[in-house]
Amino acid sequence: MTRAGCAFPASAADRAQLAMALEVLASPKPGNVDRCHDYEETRLEHFIVSTLAARPALEDAEARRGGLGRVIEAAVGATSCHAGGNTHFGAFLLLVPLVWGGNVAGALSAVRETTVDDAVALYRAFSLTRVRLTPTDDLDVNDPTAIEALRERGMNLLDVMAHSAPRDMVAREWTNGFELCRRAAGSLLAEPEPRTAVRRVFLSLLAAEPDTFIVKKHGPATADETRRRAAAVLRGEEALVAFDEWCIGRRINPGSLADVMIGGIFLALGEGWAWDS
Amino acid sequence: MTRAGCAFPASAADRAQLAMALEVLASPKPGNVDRCHDYEETRLEHFIVSTLAARPALEDAEARRGGLGRVIEAAVGATSCHAGGNTHFGAFLLLVPLVWGGNVAGALSAVRETTVDDAVALYRAFSLTRVRLTPTDDLDVNDPTAIEALRERGMNLLDVMAHSAPRDMVAREWTNGFELCRRAAGSLLAEPEPRTAVRRVFLSLLAAEPDTFIVKKHGPATADETRRRAAAVLRGEEALVAFDEWCIGRRINPGSLADVMIGGIFLALGEGWAWDS
Numbered sequence: 001m002t003r004a005g006c007a008f009p010a011s012a013a014d015r016a017q018l019a020m021a022l023e024v025l026a027s028p029k030p031g032n033v034d035r036c037h038d039y040e041e042t043r044l045e046h047f048i049v050s051t052l053a054a055r056p057a058l059e060d061a062e063a064r065r066g067g068l069g070r071v072i073e074a075a076v077g078a079t080s081c082h083a084g085g086n087t088h089f090g091a092f093l094l095l096v097p098l099v100w101g102g103n104v105a106g107a108l109s110a111v112r113e114t115t116v117d118d119a120v121a122l123y124r125a126f127s128l129t130r131v132r133l134t135p136t137d138d139l140d141v142n143d144p145t146a147i148e149a150l151r152e153r154g155m156n157l158l159d160v161m162a163h164s165a166p167r168d169m170v171a172r173e174w175t176n177g178f179e180l181c182r183r184a185a186g187s188l189l190a191e192p193e194p195r196t197a198v199r200r201v202f203l204s205l206l207a208a209e210p211d212t213f214i215v216k217k218h219g220p221a222t223a224d225e226t227r228r229r230a231a232a233v234l235r236g237e238e239a240l241v242a243f244d245e246w247c248i249g250r251r252i253n254p255g256s257l258a259d260v261m262i263g264g265i266f267l268a269l270g271e272g273w274a275w276d277s
Numbered sequence: 278m279t280r281a282g283c284a285f286p287a288s289a290a291d292r293a294q295l296a297m298a299l300e301v302l303a304s305p306k307p308g309n310v311d312r313c314h315d316y317e318e319t320r321l322e323h324f325i326v327s328t329l330a331a332r333p334a335l336e337d338a339e340a341r342r343g344g345l346g347r348v349i350e351a352a353v354g355a356t357s358c359h360a361g362g363n364t365h366f367g368a369f370l371l372l373v374p375l376v377w378g379g380n381v382a383g384a385l386s387a388v389r390e391t392t393v394d395d396a397v398a399l400y401r402a403f404s405l406t407r408v409r410l411t412p413t414d415d416l417d418v419n420d421p422t423a424i425e426a427l428r429e430r431g432m433n434l435l436d437v438m439a440h441s442a443p444r445d446m447v448a449r450e451w452t453n454g455f456e457l458c459r460r461a462a463g464s465l466l467a468e469p470e471p472r473t474a475v476r477r478v479f480l481s482l483l484a485a486e487p488d489t490f491i492v493k494k495h496g497p498a499t500a501d502e503t504r505r506r507a508a509a510v511l512r513g514e515e516a517l518v519a520f521d522e523w524c525i526g527r528r529i530n531p532g533s534l535a536d537v538m539i540g541g542i543f544l545a546l547g548e549g550w551a552w553d554s
Binding site for chain 1: 328
């Protein structure tokens with residue numbers, strides 16, 4: 001029985017849900033779904049419903065139940081209930097190990113201990129959604145024989161992420177100590193104004209790193225142009241609204257950096273970030 | 278351990294959280310916080326965080342743990358963690374019995390079985406928040422002797438709600454079979470376009486019923502003018518945006534009808550309303 005009184009966020013699962021909510025509610029966020037912008041097929045409601053639906057999987061992650069890959073698969077499955085397509089696949093790739101481990105050190109232990117079964121579960125998770133991936137080689141997630149290849153080579157989930165890391169900044173976080181998530185967390189903690197912190201830190205990430213989701217969807221030139229325009233906004237040389245419209249008109253949505261931002265908010269909350277002060 | 282696959286909303290607690298989210302995300306919603314409008318002290322984030330924080334209390338309600346009044350107290354306590362003031366007090370007065378009972382018939386049984394301790398817990402819940410109430414008599418929630426009076430008279434929580442019913446449309450739902458919640462649910466199920474259904478049904482409630490929260494805050498004349506303007510919008514004689522601006526400029530927020538709307542969405546979801554189709 002719960003007791004009366006203030007107790008949120010109390011757990012790592014709470015912090016993960018809060019991070020997902022604060023990320024999507026930050027506005028304006030160039031190119032991505034936010035309070036002021038939906039895409040026709042993916043709306044703000046879908047991101048919030050995905051946040052709610054992820055709860056059991058996040059609780060499993062916190063209790064370390066069922067294997068890390070299976071928990072990611074469960075999270076993706078639960079949030080595929082809405083009609084909005086992929087909302088949080090990449091975010092779960094970051095949040096599940098972070099919630100599992102409680103912090104970055106714990107997450108790194110957890111990913112090192114993953115198994116081939118975890119890798120296979122991730123491949124099943126892809127089949128639950130329509131995540132865009134560029135087929136690169138014989139470990140293409142859309143190739144039914146890839147699971148056999150994983151088993152033959154004895155690749156665990158960390159090996160799979162390391163394999164994807166050169167082309168995927170979310171996978172890269174598993175291999176570089178969650179570097180960008182930590183950077184985002186540090187920037188959030190340093191922001192003087194919590195109410196606009198997520199928006200500002202997101203823009204600074206966007207100005208510093210080409211989003212690999214944009215690379216996959218539009219190619220490296222567009223990803224770099226997006227990064228340069230974000231930097232121009234930061235320098236005050238371009239209006240944020242104009243940049244947002246430029247992104248939306250071209251369907252340029254920096255989805256991987258949004259995932260990183262969620263990981264960063266999660267870490268900052270764990271270090272006592274006062275989002276509501 | 279959760280299994281992969283679509284399972285949301287699976288429980289009454291899920292439907293309650295989904296109802297809270299869909300209500301606040303509907304836009305434009307005259308006078309209330311929505312995607313396009315915050316009040317300075319109460320923002321969209323606070324409503325979503327309150328939705329997340331209510332989870333343990335809603336689970337207690339579904340498991341019928343701890344007494345109905347204690348669960349309302351726990352929900353109010355959990356969601357007072359944010360700095361946004363009262364977000365869902367009235368909504369919990371409706372959702373907790375509805376989740377507890379599973380449907381209207383079950384909720385009515387549950388409220389009939391409440392005790393004096395449930396009533397006392399509600400009075401404690403008021404002390405956790407800054408809910409506006411007009412002191413009316415010797416059962417004023419701000420009067421420390423009121424709890425003694427409750428005990429002396431042997432009033433259960435249904436008696437307290439019946440006492441408030443003439444002045445409070447949320448309390449009235451306990452005494453009239455959740456009439457407005459049921460009407461809202463029926464209207465939602467009849468709407469042809471789910472994406473705009475909450476907004477449209479809310480406007481029709483607003484055009485039909487003076488909001489008792491507005492009565493308490495601004496008096497009956499303002500509540501009736503708000504109702505008549507909403508009716509003019511429905512007839513196409515006033516623009517929705519102009520009505521919204523009129524409300525916001527006067528800080529007229531129809532908070533009790535928003536609570537009723539949440540109860541209505543909850544009931545509609547229980548009857549299979551396809552919010553995402």
